[in-house]
Amino acid sequence: MSTDFDIRFAIDPVSASTMNTEELRENFLIDDLFSLGNVNWTYTHYDRMAVGSAMPGGSALQLEVIKPTGTANFLDRREMIAANIGGAGSITVDGVEHAVGTKDMLYVGMGNKDVRFASNSADAPAKFYLVSAPAHVSHPTKLIRQGDAKRIDLGSKEAANERSIFQFVNADSVKTCQLVVGLTSFAPGSVWNTMPAHVHDRRMEAYLYFELDPDAVVVHLMGEPDETRHLMVRNEQAIISPPWSIHSGAGTGSYTFIWAMAGDNIDYTDVEKVGMDELL
Ligand SMILES: O=C[C@H](O)[C@@H](O)CC(=O)C(=O)O
Numbered sequence: 001m002s003t004d005f006d007i008r009f010a011i012d013p014v015s016a017s018t019m020n021t022e023e024l025r026e027n028f029l030i031d032d033l034f035s036l037g038n039v040n041w042t043y044t045h046y047d048r049m050a051v052g053s054a055m056p057g058g059s060a061l062q063l064e065v066i067k068p069t070g071t072a073n074f075l076d077r078r079e080m081i082a083a084n085i086g087g088a089g090s091i092t093v094d095g096v097e098h099a100v101g102t103k104d105m106l107y108v109g110m111g112n113k114d115v116r117f118a119s120n121s122a123d124a125p126a127k128f129y130l131v132s133a134p135a136h137v138s139h140p141t142k143l144i145r146q147g148d149a150k151r152i153d154l155g156s157k158e159a160a161n162e163r164s165i166f167q168f169v170n171a172d173s174v175k176t177c178q179l180v181v182g183l184t185s186f187a188p189g190s191v192w193n194t195m196p197a198h199v200h201d202r203r204m205e206a207y208l209y210f211e212l213d214p215d216a217v218v219v220h221l222m223g224e225p226d227e228t229r230h231l232m233v234r235n236e237q238a239i240i241s242p243p244w245s246i247h248s249g250a251g252t253g254s255y256t257f258i259w260a261m262a263g264d265n266i267d268y269t270d271v272e273k274v275g276m277d278e279l280l
């Protein structure tokens with residue numbers, strides 16, 4: 001196995017507004033997230049959130065430390081959520097095995113040293129999407145299923161944004177230091193996420209888009225509300241949304257996405273709404 005990482009610096013809105021397509025993609029898109037037999041990380045300077053993947057085949061993959069954390073073990077000063085978007089698998093945390101089925105998430109608290117990712121079958125590998133943020137307290141490791149999530153139904157068929165937000169991290173499900181994570185799925189025919197849009201300067205956010213057809217794209221919108229740009233995002237690619245940016249998208253077909261935030265508070269409702277007349 002190998003563990004790879006790259007680093008994304010924090011880009012300010014003025015710099016972002018001068019970028020061409022390639023520069024925007026280099027800074028804000030993760031287009032090579034999952035690879036069989038590897039753990040891949042994108043370590044960002046936005047709230048030190050790291051976004052990554054573990055895709056085990058026939059043998060288990062270990063969570064190895066990466067240089068940017070500056071610690072002996074990856075989770076010495078961090079917490080992590082692993083969301084499985086592939087076949088059934090398991091994650092063993094300091095000797096305790098947790099079955100992690102499709103669309104289950106496992107919260108792993110600070111201080112755990114030995115974390116191993118496995119697929120139940122090499123023919124249908126698990127795909128663990130990883131998000132990790134600095135932590136200051138060790139909360140218990142916990143499995144969270146979609147049925148445990150707090151469900152909020154939003155939008156309308158007419159506006160093509162009828163969708164259900166599943167807050168996997170909520171007051172009843174799991175305690176975290178910084179991470180707030182969930183999944184959003186759509187009613188058939190609805191394609192717009194997070195429109196009307198919002199910003200939350202105190203929390204950065206990452207979106208993983210998945211369950212897209214191979215020829216479908218999500219036209220993801222980013223930027224300050226009055227200076228928007230787009231990223232063409234394909235299946236199983238992620239975007240990094242700086243704290244100053246809107247994060248919204250429309251699919252040319254159906255899709256699902258996982259959103260994850262880290263920052264100064266864990267209050268999902270604490271956002272600044274962007275009026276439709278403010279978007280330029
Ligand atoms: O801050 C919260 C996040 O942007 C998402 O939860 C929004 C979302 O899933 C949606 O509206 O479709």
Ligand SMILES: [Zn+2]
Nearest residue numbers: 198200205247
């Ligand atoms: Zn948001």
